[in-house]
Structures are given as C-alpha cells and as structure tokens.
Amino acid sequence: MRLTDDHETFRASVRQFVETEVNPFVDEWEAAGKFPAHELFPKAAKIGLLGLEYSTEYGGEGADHSFQMVAAEELGRMDSAGVGMAIGVQSMMATPSLHRFGTEEQKREFLAPAIAGEAVTSIAVTEPDTGSDVSRLRTRAERDGDDWVITGRKMYITNGTQADWICLLARTSDEGGYKGMSQIIVPTNLPGFSVSRTLNKLGNRSSDTAELVFDGVRVPVSNTIGEIGRGFQQQMAQFIIERMFAAYSAVGTCDKALARTREFVHERSVFGEPLASKQYVAFRLAELQAQVELLRSLNHAVCETHMAGEDITRLASVAKLTSGRLVREVADTCLQFHGGMGYMEETWTARLYRDVRLASIGGGADEVMLQVLARLDGLPA
Numbered sequence: 284m285r286l287t288d289d290h291e292t293f294r295a296s297v298r299q300f301v302e303t304e305v306n307p308f309v310d311e312w313e314a315a316g317k318f319p320a321h322e323l324f325p326k327a328a329k330i331g332l333l334g335l336e337y338s339t340e341y342g343g344e345g346a347d348h349s350f351q352m353v354a355a356e357e358l359g360r361m362d363s364a365g366v367g368m369a370i371g372v373q374s375m376m377a378t379p380s381l382h383r384f385g386t387e388e389q390k391r392e393f394l395a396p397a398i399a400g401e402a403v404t405s406i407a408v409t410e411p412d413t414g415s416d417v418s419r420l421r422t423r424a425e426r427d428g429d430d431w432v433i434t435g436r437k438m439y440i441t442n443g444t445q446a447d448w449i450c451l452l453a454r455t456s457d458e459g460g461y462k463g464m465s466q467i468i469v470p471t472n473l474p475g476f477s478v479s480r481t482l483n484k485l486g487n488r489s490s491d492t493a494e495l496v497f498d499g500v501r502v503p504v505s506n507t508i509g510e511i512g513r514g515f516q517q518q519m520a521q522f523i524i525e526r527m528f529a530a531y532s533a534v535g536t537c538d539k540a541l542a543r544t545r546e547f548v549h550e551r552s553v554f555g556e557p558l559a560s561k562q563y564v565a566f567r568l569a570e571l572q573a574q575v576e577l578l579r580s581l582n583h584a585v586c587e588t589h590m591a592g593e594d595i596t597r598l599a600s601v602a603k604l605t606s607g608r609l610v611r612e613v614a615d616t617c618l619q620f621h622g623g624m625g626y627m628e629e630t631w632t633a634r635l636y637r638d639v640r641l642a643s644i645g646g647g648a649d650e651v652m653l654q655v656l657a658r659l660d661g662l663p664a
C-alpha cells in the first residue's frame with residue numbers, strides 16, 4: 284500500500300498534536316491516574332482525530348480508513364500509552380457501531396458531540412465475571428414501555444470516570460448465549476448510574492479505568508443502536524476495528540522505542556566500546572525492526588482489505604496477536620539494553636514496559652485471537 288503526501292501531511296499534524304498537547308503533560312497525568320479528556324478531546328477533534336472516517340454531516344472528515352491507520356500509528360508513539368488508548372476508544376471502539384448502525388437522530392445527538400470532542404465516550408462490554416467470553420455477560424436491559432431499565436456491572440471501562448455516554452452491551456431477552464443482546468447508548472447523567480471504583484493499574488496510568496454500576500438506569504428504547512437482539516454481532520464487528528487500532532498503534536510504539544534504543548546503544552559504552560558495536564545488540568535490534576516491518580506490511584494488508592469491503596476477521600486477528608507479542612518483546616529488549624537505568628521510573632523504558640503488557644490482554648487476549656484463528660482453520664477450539 285502506498286501512502287501519499289496527504290497521509291504524510293496528516294501524520295505530521297498528529298505528531299505535532301502529540302508533541303505539543305500530550306507529551307509535555309503525561310508525567311502529571313500518569314501521577315494523577317487520569318488525563319483531562321474534556322480538555323484534550325476538543326483539541327484532538329480540531330485535527331480530525333475523533334471522526335476521521337465518519338460522515339462530514341456529523342462533523343467527521345469523510346476520509347478513508349488508511350488515515351485512521353496513520354493516526355493510530357502516531358498515537359502509538361505517545362510517551363504514555365494511556366492517552367492514545369483513550370483516544371482510540373473514542374474513535375475506533377465506542378463509536379463505530381453508532382456510525383454504522385445508528386439512526387439519524389442518534390448520530391446528531393450522540394455521535395456529532397463525540398466527533399467534536401465535546402462528549403467523552405466509553406465502550407462497556409466486560410463484566411466482573413466475564414471478559415473473553417462475551418456470551419456469558421449478565422447485565423440486563425428489561426423493557427418497560429418505551430424504556431429499557433438496565434441493571435448490572437461493567438468492569439475495566441476505559442474513560443469510565445469521564446464518559447458522557449457509554450456504548451453498552453446488555454442482554455435484552457432471555458435467549459441466552461450469543462443471542463438476545465443489544466447495544467444501547469447510556470448517558471451517564473441518569474439516576475442509577477454510578478462509578479463504583481476507579482481501578483489502580485500496572486500501566487496505562489494516565490487513562491482512567493473504572494467499574495460501573497447500573498442500578499435500574501432508565502433509557503429510551505430509541506437509544507438502541509441498530510437492531511434489538513443483534514448486539515453481539517454488531518459488537519463483534521466493532522471489536523474488529525478495535526483490534527486494528529491495537530495493531531496499527533503497536534507499529535508506532537515499536538518504531539519509536541527501537542529508534543530511541545538505537546540512539547542509546549551508540550552513546551552507552553560497555554567493555555570500552557559502544558554497546559552498538561556488540562553484534563548481539565545490533566542483530567537483536569535489527570531483527571526486531573525487521574519484525575516491525577512485517578507487522579507494518581500486514582497492517583497495510585488489513586487496511587486495504589477492509590477498505591475493499593472484504594472480511595478481515597483472519598487478518599485483523601493475526602495482526603492483533605502478532606502486535607501484542609511484538610510490542611511486549613520490543614519493550615522488554617529496549618529496557619534490557621538500557622541496563623539498570625532502563626529499570627528506573629525516570630527512564631521511558633520503565634513506563635513502556637508496564638504499558639504494553641495490556642496489549643496481549645485488552646481488546647481480546649492472545650488466546651482469544653488464537654481461538655478465532657483455530658476455528659477458522661477448522662480446529663475445534
């Protein structure tokens with residue numbers, strides 16, 4: 284896939300946004316356990332980051348998916364993964380279903396403010412008792428006239444303490460398993476909604492992650508996204524986009540970490556010569572960069588296939604699995620070559636090492652990707 288001058292101009296604008304609006308503040312946000320989403324998102328919206336692929340009618344850019352790939356790569360280069368992840372939630376995890384399946388009214392009321400950065404959003408699927416196995420989720424929305432009355436708990440929800448509305452996956456019938464779920468837009472200012480706790484995490488500390496409680500929250504049935512009862516299928520499609528974000532952003536993270544480490548190994552001397560002159564170190568860094576190039580090519584294939592309207596389940600699952608493993612290996616190696624200083628919180632490698640651990644758990648754990656791939660290969664996983 285060939286990227287054009289337009290992509291590079293856009294890439295430069297995202298990099299500038301990251302370098303001026305995010306990186307100078309991340310130490311403060313990491314310490315605080317959250318970043319000010321309502322202040323930052325309107326700035327992200329100014330460069331189109333929150334609605335790249337969405338219709339101009341709702342304030343989106345109407346660009347093709349390749350720009351989303353470039354944006355995610357640049358977000359992956361941030362000095363703290365938490366903020367990039369939160370922006371990814373807004374643009375590629377909580378809103379795609381609404382854009383694809385939502386009504387005109389829903390898009391005007393909920394999507395347009397999200398694209399403008401005026402509303403902060405979350406995607407709420409995971410529950411305290413179940414994450415990987417979505418068929419076991421228990422949060423219920425009972426119909427009462429023209430309303431849903433929602434009861435349940437959602438766990439590990441990104442942007443959870445700051446969200447203005449949530450894309451919720453809940454059971455709307457007793458069919459059980461993958462049947463009878465719906466995606467519902469739940470504004471967070473309604474009675475019965477609460478954040479029961481903010482979670483203290485290993486990494487991604489600048490992003491707020493919360494447990495949410497729905498205790499008889501009443502929302503109009505007209506807040507259902509798409510078809511009642513098709514929530515699982517719609518969410519699976521939304522998950523694929525989430526997986527693409529993970530794979531695209533990992534390329535940016537790896538590129539930056541390896542470049543910084545190459546610079547470091549030239550400066551650092553061991554046994555009387557630069558660390559870079561040790562063949563093992565040079566080969567290891569070259570080998571990892573080569574794997575990043577493979578992932579980049581795979582991402583381009585994912586992007587092109589998606590733009591062609593073809594099924595990308597296999598490609599996106601391979602990319603998610605590969606990227607999670609690679610970004611962890613890169614973070615570990617970069618820390619290793621920085622020695623003791625790499626283990627210190629004052630060095631960027633320590634935060635990166637903590638942040639990237641999530642890559643093999645969030646958005647579908649490695650084993651879930653393997654399960655998808657095994658099934659596609661006809662294995663009884």
Ligand SMILES: Cc1cc2nc3c(=O)[nH]c(=O)nc-3n(C[C@H](O)[C@H](O)[C@H](O)COP(=O)(O)OP(=O)(O)OC[C@H]3O[C@@H](n4cnc5c(N)ncnc54)[C@H](O)[C@@H]3O)c2cc1C
Pocket residue numbers: 372405406407408409412413414415416438439440441442484487492641644645646647648649650651654
């Ligand atoms: C920082 C953070 C942010 C998150 N943000 C969100 C969010 O915004 N919205 C949201 O809905 N969720 C969010 N999540 C939840 C995340 O998607 C889940 O943690 C993830 O899907 C795994 O679910 P689980 O934690 O319940 O683990 P479980 O499903 O209990 O799985 C535990 C482990 O079992 C293994 N496993 C799972 N399935 C299989 C299998 N089929 N075969 C073999 N082994 C398997 C894996 O190693 C997995 O890690 C977030 C999580 C974190 C940590």
